[in-house]
Amino acid sequence: MLCFWSYGCVMTTYDSDMQEHDLHILRHVVEEFDGRMALDSAVIQSGRLPVGTPVELLSWHREHARRRFLHTTKGRWRMVQQFDLIIVGAGSGNTIPGPDHVGWTIAIIEKDKFGGTCLNRGCIPSKMLIHAADVAETIHTAAPLGITARVERLDWDRLTGRVWQRIDPLAEAGEEWRQTQPNTTVFKGEARFIGEKTLEVNGQRLTAPRVILAAGSRPAIPDIPGLDQVVSHTSDTIMRLPRQPQCMAILGGGYIGAELGHFFGALSTEMTIINRGDRLLQREDEEISQRFTDLYARRFTVLLKTQVQRVRQQADTMTLDLSVDGRPQQVTCEVLLLAVGRVPNTDLLDVARAGIAVDAQGRVVTNVYHETTVPGIWALGDIASPHQLKHAANAEARTVAYNVAHPTRQRRGNDFAMPHAVFASPQVASVGLTERQVQEQGLPYVIGKRAYSATAYGWAIGDTESFVKLIAHAETRQVLGAHLIGPHAAILLQPLVNAMRFGETVDQLAHDTFYIHPALTEVVEQALLEIAPPAAQ
Numbered sequence: 018m019l020c021f022w023s024y025g026c027v028m029t030t031y032d033s034d035m036q037e038h039d040l041h042i043l044r045h046v047v048e049e050f051d052g053r054m055a056l057d058s059a060v061i062q063s064g065r066l067p068v069g070t071p072v073e074l075l076s077w078h079r080e081h082a083r084r085r086f087l088h089t090t091k092g093r094w095r096m097v098q099q100f101d102l103i104i105v106g107a108g109s110g111n112t113i114p115g116p117d118h119v120g121w122t123i124a125i126i127e128k129d130k131f132g133g134t135c136l137n138r139g140c141i142p143s144k145m146l147i148h149a150a151d152v153a154e155t156i157h158t159a160a161p162l163g164i165t166a167r168v169e170r171l172d173w174d175r176l177t178g179r180v181w182q183r184i185d186p187l188a189e190a191g192e193e194w195r196q197t198q199p200n201t202t203v204f205k206g207e208a209r210f211i212g213e214k215t216l217e218v219n220g221q222r223l224t225a226p227r228v229i230l231a232a233g234s235r236p237a238i239p240d241i242p243g244l245d246q247v248v249s250h251t252s253d254t255i256m257r258l259p260r261q262p263q264c265m266a267i268l269g270g271g272y273i274g275a276e277l278g279h280f281f282g283a284l285s286t287e288m289t290i291i292n293r294g295d296r297l298l299q300r301e302d303e304e305i306s307q308r309f310t311d312l313y314a315r316r317f318t319v320l321l322k323t324q325v326q327r328v329r330q331q332a333d334t335m336t337l338d339l340s341v342d343g344r345p346q347q348v349t350c351e352v353l354l355l356a357v358g359r360v361p362n363t364d365l366l367d368v369a370r371a372g373i374a375v376d377a378q379g380r381v382v383t384n385v386y387h388e389t390t391v392p393g394i395w396a397l398g399d400i401a402s403p404h405q406l407k408h409a410a411n412a413e414a415r416t417v418a419y420n421v422a423h424p425t426r427q428r429r430g431n432d433f434a435m436p437h438a439v440f441a442s443p444q445v446a447s448v449g450l451t452e453r454q455v456q457e458q459g460l461p462y463v464i465g466k467r468a469y470s471a472t473a474y475g476w477a478i479g480d481t482e483s484f485v486k487l488i489a490h491a492e493t494r495q496v497l498g499a500h501l502i503g504p505h506a507a508i509l510l511q512p513l514v515n516a517m518r519f520g521e522t523v524d525q526l527a528h529d530t531f532y533i534h535p536a537l538t539e540v541v542e543q544a545l546l547e548i549a550p551p552a553a554q
């Protein structure tokens with residue numbers, strides 16, 4: 018097949034056997050229109066595109082070559098717009114274009130809002146809403162401090178409006194700014210592969226020698242009888258409810274259910290959390306997950322080992338028929354939130370069509386350089402990463418931005434000691450291996466555990482439930498894992514993440530630095546001292 022490219026964007030393909038005469042005509046077209054010619058058999062699968070003879074092309078090309086974009090198919094030829102780089106997804110993908118790509122023609126394809134999940138329906142709005150929930154919870158729990166207070170009234174529009182008035186303009190401005198960038202073309206629509214490095218969006222076909230997949234993931238929808246007959250929500254829609262529900266059921270005991278449960282629950286929505294397993298936050302270290310489950314069971318109705326058999330709409334409410342540890346039970350709620358996990362958007366993109374391998378979870382398989390099984394196609398963020406975290410996607414985007422511009426000296430990604438946090442109440446934060454994982458790997462280990470209540474600041478905040486659990490290698494003395502549950506866990510974890518990344522030992526961490534007194538960081542110091550008492554130096 019021969020591809021002809023001219024004026025930056027028009028490409029015509031042939032799947033006929035090229036004769037010397039045809040090539041001669043094409044060369045003539047190239048010279049005449051000051052374009053350039055690329056012979057690339059892998060660009061578009063032949064046979065799927067209408068074709069024309071070079072003579073037909075020549076006459077058409079003379080007529081149309083100066084038009085920048087051609088959206089239609091005429092007669093027997095098909096246009097494909099040629100770029101230097103195509104990026105699918107304007108979440109983390111929108112951060113890719115930079116100084117390394119100056120002068121490149123770049124296509125960015127986005128089917129929804131710029132900013133992706135994190136900005137529009139994920140990390141940022143959820144944490145802004147959760148801050149309001151934390152304030153309400155502080156008011157609810159002030160009595161033991163000698164402060165009598167109560168939440169008089171909730172102004173839902175103001176509470177949620179604060180978030181959307183801040184976020185929505187950012188998404189719009191981000192798109193507008195990108196639209197004005199020289200050499201960048203924004204395509205608004207859902208992209209789908211139609212060949213190895215060729216995508217179709219809104220009927221237009223684009224190709225590039227380099228493609229970056231940053232198309233993220235979406236909420237999984239469980240297969241439950243009756244679910245398609247009721248109005249249910251996912252994290253995509255729940256944060257934009259027009260009013261606060263009186264009662265709500267959350268299906269799923271992972272971090273999204275935990276965080277959004279805290280948000281609505283702290284504002285006094287009656288909450289039921291339904292979980293298949295026997296603990297919430299099941300991926301956390303068992304002690305953390307058990308403590309979290311116990312604390313949530315005090316705040317909300319938590320149904321464990323539970324399956325939903327059927328959902329039925331009844332006027333303004335819906336009823337869930339459950340099997341709770343084998344016993345039938347019903348729950349009635351006004352709003353149902355489905356938070357049972359996320360699926361990568363590889364199916365929407367039809368990555369198989371491009372020959373890109375996916376794993377058992379449907380995620381794009383990448384190597385240490387974040388390149389897929391097709392050279393010249395990279396993938397980052399939720400579509401490829403098991404971490405499903407924004408800071409992971411950001412780091413991968415930086416690596417891919419470099420690698421796409423420097424294919425002969427690519428940088429390796431490094432996700433060692435990837436931390437995460439759950440911004441619920443209590444907060445949870447973790448890095449590295451859980452105790453069970455350490456045991457499964459047969460590593461010799463020691464544990465340092467300390468309750469917040471053992472520190473001065475723990476007394477100050479009247480904490481009775483929170484703790485830090487550190488796991489260190491018994492011989493190398495390096496941190497294998499750190500698990501925290503309690504106020505500011507995400508902040509307290511950070512020095513332990515750094516220690517893991519930089520290979521510091523628990524002895525160094527315990528003895529070779531200072532911890533501000535009486536800050537909450539002393540709880541980390543004390544856990545370290547359990548493993549590395551002064552005499553062990």
Ligand SMILES: Cc1cc2nc3c(=O)[nH]c(=O)nc-3n(C[C@H](O)[C@H](O)[C@H](O)COP(=O)(O)OP(=O)(O)OC[C@H]3O[C@@H](n4cnc5c(N)ncnc54)[C@H](O)[C@@H]3O)c2cc1C
Pocket residue numbers: 105106107108109110126127128129130131132133134135136138139140141143206207208209231232233234252273362365366397398399400405406407408409410440
């Ligand atoms: C409720 C919630 C809370 C979260 N909280 C946190 C948190 O506190 N901390 C944290 O680290 N992470 C959090 N996350 C996870 C985080 O949001 C994601 O890991 C991160 O946004 C992934 O970035 P990404 O660029 O891979 O995907 P996205 O940001 O989802 O970007 C993908 C983009 O691709 C577009 N797209 C998809 N398919 C196509 C297609 N075929 N054609 C064109 N465009 C397409 C989508 O519209 C989207 O804009 C949270 C997620 C949720 C849902």
